[in-house]
Structures are given as structure tokens and as C-alpha cells.
Amino acid sequence: MALGLLHLNGISWSVFRLGETAWLLQPKVSEKILEHVHSTSDLLEQSKIDGLQDIIPAYDSITLIYDSQFKYDPDMLSDISSSTEQHLSREKNIFEINVCYELGIDWNEVEVKTGLSKEEVISIHSTQNYTLAMMGFMPGFIFLDGLDQRIAVSRKEKLRIKVPSGSVGIGGNQTGIYSLESPGGWQIIGRTTESFFDVKKTPPTELKAGDKIRFKPISKEEFDKMVAKNG
Amino acid sequence: MGRMDVLDGGLFTTVQDAGRFGFRKYGVPVSGVMDNSAFELVNSLVGNSPDTPVLEMTLKGGRYRFESDSVIAFAGANMNPTVNGKSVELNSTLKISAGDILEFEYASRGCRCYLGIRGVWEIEKILGSYSTYNEGNFGGIEGRNLQKGDQLHWKEIQADFQSYTLSQKEIPYYSSKLTVEFIPGPEWNWLSKKEQDKFLSTEFKISSESNRMGIRLNSDFQIEAKSKEMVSSGVIPGIIQLPPNGSPILLMKDGQTVGGYPRIGKVLDIHLNRVAQVPPNGTIRFKKSD
DSSP states (O other), rough: OOOEEEEETTEEEEEEETTTTTEEEEEEOOOHHHHHHHHHHHHHHHTTTTTTEEEEESSSOEEEEOOOOOOOOOOOHHHHHHHTTSSOOHHHHHEEEEEEEOOOOOOOHHHHHHOSSSHHHHHHHHHHHEEEEESSSSSSSSEOOOOOOGGGOOOOSSOEEETTEEEEEBBBBBEEOOOOOOEEOSEEEEEEEOOOOOTSSSSSSOOOOTOOEEEEEHHHHHHHHHHHHHO | EEEEEEEESSEEEEOOOOOOOSOOTTTTOOOOSSHHHHHHHHHHTTTTTTTOEEEEEEEOOOOEEEOOOOEEEEEEEOOOEETTTEOOOBBBEEEEEEEEEEEOOOOOOOEEEEESSSSOOOOOOOOOOOOGGGGGGGBBBBBBBOOOTOEEEEEOOOOOOOOOOOGGGSSSSOOOOOEEEEEEEEGGGGGHHHHHHHHOOOOOOTTTOSSSEEEEEEOOOOOOOOOOOOOEOOOOEEEEEEOOOOEEEEEETTSSSSSOOEEEEEEOOHHHHHHOOOOTTTTTEEOOOO
């Protein structure tokens, strides 16, 4: 049950308690939900709110986690809205990501399930602009919004124990990138040469929710050359 | 320089601290100790600053040889520790000598035991924390469990400090039949009144498939087929997720940052420390917090 409503960044949000010091905000809009989530997450981050430890943007929500010293204050949320009462037009980064589709490992299943040829799927997948919806599941796992429904493919029946890092996959009506090697159930259609996520760096990635992403097909030769160059 | 050699890593032993904060938007779990109260206690017993890491040993601890005179302490589960074969106390500051061998057995009560060593540990911080996150292969010692041949190094602290022993009445009793309180979650009302009542009256059994990501709970609790679909949304340790099969998963420190199952509640942090000490086949009941 929602605790109440909050007016923030131009729209209303339902507020839920998620824990002793965590709250969940859900936008009360029916359109451009992701855009509201991303611009408001940015706004909250830039506002440098005392005690606010983590902000997790997701498809239709923002989770706010305060540190454990935080004392619950019913006025907290009105404080947020008064301290951040401004609209934000965000400079969106656009990243072009090289993908070697020849390194896909589930092409047979994808062709059967979509009824399209590999070339058709590649053409559709690489002409779309995607929005980085959120990161999660594993560190640096990138969920992209904007998959053409013609190439939506259900996940694999059996979870693969090891999906190589850099794998590009389709899972239902989403596409995404496995930044780190991990288990996974998505249909793998390619590999990228880019390494997006490095825990030795802070922050571990340049990418963030709200960024735009495009895929550029490259050949196996180009892929090998780039990998060799990156050492 | 202080040094300890690992002769046997035990069943599942990792380096942990208070956790990794500020990176959950990148999908990085908070990690850190499962039982925060035992963690704080061992660092206090050895006079370390509260951000010093510890070893978290699960179900059965390891065997270690100290290569320097050291000040140590353990708290949490009773793994019947011995030094050179002689029993030693939990919840107490201990001085041991170079060459001493510290050994732990299976936990006779509780599930996780914490080993604190006085000093400034020489471990690389990853994203602001020493904590091991096994699924991501980072943090702690090469992102994995301790194994034979590993070494821990630390800078000794010269300042004086007070040794002490916890009094009997301060030592927590770890029950394997636990009742914990929870705050109803955003999707609590997706359950019918009947399902809510059934949830509150069910005794759940902890599955042996539980780990630092989540405690899996089994029972005869069932939910009616739900038509409501949920998109992935933020979760934190303590969240009780309810998958369609009706077997709740209580998310713990290495749990994912987002999840797609209804969040029916959030177990209070103070009770989560106790959950961390219930071994597999122990039971949990849930009570709504006021």
C-alpha cells in the first residue's frame, strides 16, 4: 500500500516503504515512464541529499536507500521534493557499440523462433536506437529498451552456466549486454569488443541509465583485430 | 607485519566488511557481513576500527597458522575453536603466538562465525569495500573463498587497548527456530487476506540451497495463480520475494539489486542478523511489524 504521493520533477509519484531506510517511488504517468525515471534519478543524484546512499533506477521505479544511521522522518519526502523542485533536461550520451554477430551462439534457435534469417535479425537489431533502461541482475548487466518486437525471442529453456563477458543477447522483448561473465538464460546473438565494466575503476563504467545505445555490426576479422589491439 | 597462513579454508570462508555502498545503480550488490552484530563485536574485541574486514566462516571454519604474535577474537556461531588443540573462548579478546594453529569445527550452534584480527589488513579495496562478492569474482582474496595456501597480512597497531570478554548475559542465543518481524512490502497487498493469514501462520524451513545471495524457504504455502506481471524493480537485503511457486526467497547481502518477483515484505535489519545464524533445516516464521 502506498504511503502517499509526492510531487517531484513535474509529476506525481506513489511512495512505498521498502525497508527501515529505503523507499520506492513509482511515477503516476502512463507515458514516457522511463524518461521520468531517468531524469528524476539524475536530479536526485545531483541534489546530493544527506544520507542518501544508493539510488536504483529501474523500468518503472526509483529505489532510494539511505544509510542505516538515517532516522525515519515522515517529512523526509516533502524535503526531497522541495529541495529538487526543478525540471531537468538531460544531455543524453549516445554510444556506438561494435558487435560481432558471427560470434552469436544461439542463431539456430533465434532463426526458428523469429521465422527470420540471421541477416534479417542482424539488420533489425542494428538499426534501432536503444535506451539503457537499467543495470542489474549482475554487476554491469545492461538492460536495453527498444527491441523491435519482430525479433523478440523467449529465453533459453535451460540456464547457461557461463555466458562470456561482452555477450549481446535477447531475452523476451528485451536486449542487453553481459558485461561480466556470468550464468544467463538469454539467447546470445553476438559479442562486443568493448569492456564496459571494470571494478578496479570508480565508477566502474561510463554508461548510465538513460544513455542511448546503437549497435554497429563488425566482422570476425575486425573483432579479432580490436581484441588484439586492446590487449 | 602480521601474517596468517591458511592451512584449510573451511567450508565457505570469505573476507567481508560492512559492505559496498553507492554502486547499486550499476548492479553491484552491497555484500558485506551477514551478521552485522557479530562483526561489530569482533572488531571491538580486538580494538580495530569498525571498517576493518573480518573472516566470515560458514557452517565449518578452517585451520590457520599464525606467523606472528597476534590479537584475535571470534564471535557468532560456536565452531568449537581450538588453539594448538586446546579449547578457547568465543566473545573474548585472545592473544596468540607465532606458530600457533587455530582450528574450527562444524558449528554446534549458529551458522556463521567471524574471526577478527587486530591490525590494518592489507587487502585491496574494490569499489570502496574489502567484501568478497563471489558471483562477480571480485573483492576480498581474488573474489573467492579462502583456500589452502592463502595468506593474510596486516600492519600491526602499537597503541594500547583494553582486552575484554563479553558477559554471559550479553551473548546472543542462536535459535534454529526463529520468528522475525517484517515491514509489509510494496506488493504485500497482492496477496489475498487468506494468503496473508496463511503466510503469517506458516513455519518455513530453510533450504540447504541457501547462500549469501538469499535464504530459500520451503513450506506448504501456496499462492493462487496471479495474472499481475511485475517488471524488475529495486530490492535490498531483507526483502522477502515471492516467486509464483510460493517458496519465498529472503534476499541477503549478495542478493541482486533489482528483482522481478513481488516484494511482500522486508525483514528488520536487527532480525536479519539472527536469520544469518540459522543453519539449513532451521525454521523461520514471519510476524508483521507495527
